[in-house]
Amino acid sequence: GQTETNPGATALLLDNIKTPIRTESFKELYNVIPGKELGRGKFAIVKRCMEKSTGTEYAAKFLKKRRKGQDCRVEVLHEIAVLELTNTSHRIINLHQVYETLTEMVLVLEYAAGGEVFNQCVAERDEAFSQEEVKWLMRQILEGVAFLHRNNIVHLDLKPQNILLTSACPLGDIKIVDFGLSRRLCQNQELREIMGTPEYVAPEILNYEPISTATDMCIGVLAYMMLTGTSPFLGEDKQETFLNISQINIDYTENGLQDLSAIHFIQSLLIKEPKSRATAEECLRHHWLQEQAQKKTEDNITSEICQWEHAKPAPPSLSSEEEGP
Numbered sequence: 001g002q003t004e005t006n007p008g009a010t011a012l013l014l015d016n017i018k019t020p021i022r023t024e025s026f027k028e029l030y031n032v033i034p035g036k037e038l039g040r041g042k043f044a045i046v047k048r049c050m051e052k053s054t055g056t057e058y059a060a061k062f063l064k065k066r067r068k069g070q071d072c073r074v075e076v077l078h079e080i081a082v083l084e085l086t087n088t089s090h091r092i093i094n095l096h097q098v099y100e101t102l103t104e105m106v107l108v109l110e111y112a113a114g115g116e117v118f119n120q121c122v123a124e125r126d127e128a129f130s131q132e133e134v135k136w137l138m139r140q141i142l143e144g145v146a147f148l149h150r151n152n153i154v155h156l157d158l159k160p161q162n163i164l165l166t167s168a169c170p171l172g173d174i175k176i177v178d179f180g181l182s183r184r185l186c187q188n189q190e191l192r193e194i195m196g197t198p199e200y201v202a203p204e205i206l207n208y209e210p211i212s213t214a215t216d217m218c219i220g221v222l223a224y225m226m227l228t229g230t231s232p233f234l235g236e237d238k239q240e241t242f243l244n245i246s247q248i249n250i251d252y253t254e255n256g257l258q259d260l261s262a263i264h265f266i267q268s269l270l271i272k273e274p275k276s277r278a279t280a281e282e283c284l285r286h287h288w289l290q291e292q293a294q295k296k297t298e299d300n301i302t303s304e305i306c307q308w309e310h311a312k313p314a315p316p317s318l319s320s321e322e323e324g325p
């Protein structure tokens, strides 16, 4: 449940949804591609499908409207509204169409063929990501998270299973998915909810303290996992995992963590106090993520100085009565 000081502005985004909610039969317009489902949750299943009229592939997310005897249609409308609000960002999965039946809503979403970043995190080290690939992926993830935070949306379930790739080999672009747990942050509203996946939740979630955009900055765990292949806080059981998170028990001597700049980047995120964590914008400026250090040749230093000179504000123009130099 959530406690909020001003029930008026809910944490759910329910602005007028523009996407038509179609009542035609989904199966008349799409072929479900047989095979293992792409993803499965308690109240959702995701299947690969093809739009008959265009032959285009999509991922259809079938969401139950009733959960534990409760009508949860509003939660689905929230997920649709967030996907609409974010449809201009290439870092966030795109919503194509919505269908509704008596018991379900069907979100027809962009298909990301490369699958979950998670699979390559835990792959054998030779198939794992190189340092340069991790930087490429982290920049894109941070661009998507910065976009969400500029729109006062917190994702609250940013785990490697919810970061997809358009292509695994060659390494493509990332797409952030699953806004089922996301919330809109309102100015004077405190939001406290226990949620998310144990090994990836932020300390304030465990202590039932206010949620903020900083709660999403546990993507430091993502960077750690992509570099080392291991989940930093995972313990033998939930209790141990929660203890590791609330005490920020993390081992930086893990293999794959040689680069001090990478360690500094992760340390600026995995901090107990939310206000002390780097923001997504600050992370994008962190030296670990700047272009791979190309050697500075004479001429591009000169050109940098020229640009800097031109960028400086022009000296105040001398008015007539003042003596020129």
Ligand SMILES: Cc1cnc(Nc2ccc(CC#N)cc2)nc1Nc1cc(C2CC2)[nH]n1
Pocket: 038, 039, 040, 046, 058, 059, 061, 093, 109, 110, 111, 112, 113, 114, 115, 116, 161, 162, 164, 177, 178, 179
């Ligand atoms: C090839 C593929 C493989 N595995 C998953 N897993 C997965 C992860 C999280 C969620 C949770 C959600 N939402 C659903 C599936 N998605 C894939 N493609 C998708 C999946 C999608 C949209 C997001 C469903 N587009 N392309």
